[in-house]
Amino acid sequence: MIANKIIQIGKTKWDRCTRNGSVRIGNKNLLFHTFSPLLQSSQDLMTYLEAFKSYPDQLSNAKMMTFRIIEADKTISALLEKANSKQLNLHEQHSHQFEKDVVESIPILIDPCMDYTWYKQHREELSQIPALPKELRSLISSLTRIDKQEQTKKLTKAEAFQQQKIIYEDFWLGLLAEPKKPADVVTRMLELQNAFGADVGLPPVPPIYSPKLLDVAKQINKISKAVWTGENCATYLVLTPEIMHSEGQIKLILDYLKNVDSKFIVIKVKNLELDKVSYVYERDMFKKILETINGIKKYKNDDRVFVLLEAGLQFYPAMSGGFDVVSTSLRALDKDGAFGRSANEGHGGWYDPKYLVVRSFQDVKKMFELNGGLPCQCPVCSNMKEVGKRNVWNQKRREHYIYSASYLSQEISNFVDQQRIELAIEKLSKSALSNFKRLLPFVS
């Protein structure tokens, strides 16, 4: 029923806070360090596939795809349809050989998105998944009912929040108290990922902000391992920003990760914004996470793979400080509901590979005026003479980001080869994220 795959970690090479190497998941190979883009729309997927078709050798460190269950119908499902079609072309070859090769060689992750049983943002999309377990559907309707009462002013914002908190906690804590239900819900959410070709199963864990919810996540991870019995079922944790304020809870989480029996450990921190100057404490907590990950990998003889989802601007320190795979959206920002400024008329910002942040479209226009182009050697930017229309620009800047993230990942691997990981710190110091330079563990 569920595709169990062997996970085999190849030879590794360390330099203080990070390592090179690779892992095989069934027949697919994954490099450390890999950027795994989160493909949220058919356009994102097309951009990724086009980049691969055009310059595959420029994307050696971007060979993994992350999707969310809420968009799977428009993204991975469409890709699988082509890859699995029996259609032949005039030369009797598979009509979609490229898509078939992609699906057969590039590891796929499907996020079950239980975040949106707590966060409002994509709750509606979650409720529209036809195969969603009925228990989750009814939880979502209860939460939506409160939203409506807030909109019609029957409840204040604070009252609505309190009521939703009670419903949310009652659901997840109550679910585990029932005999068969948790296994049913977990099985259906894992089967959905399996149907979409996931190479690693992600347990449907709720976002956590308290020790009680951490216990729920632990239980769901445990049940998932009983359902998806292969080595390719991950341990998954979704942390809320509140957790980053609590050393006690971070300690509980790290103690759990030290002891958990999984080869794949996947973490997502919702709306992580460590770049704010005043977030000294939160950066300290993130550093603790990176240090612990390094410790676990070494203690477990390199037998663990760590993945960070929705990393946003933390992409670079996360990749150079402990995570083997890091995922972000093609906008390089992952905060729910982060939109560009309306003055730019839909032209999105450009990820600056030197400053490691997204530059505004105003900055982009200035760079074109002053230098006649953008300071980037990727195949997209080096051929771009003008910004162009909105749609063209938005596709190009996304394609540029895939190349840039792959180069940056590959560069970190090169630093390890040369035993000069301090160059990653230097890069952070010179970037607009110089706040992050003290994040990397074991490097001074």
Ligand SMILES: [Zn+2]
């Ligand atoms: Zn570029």
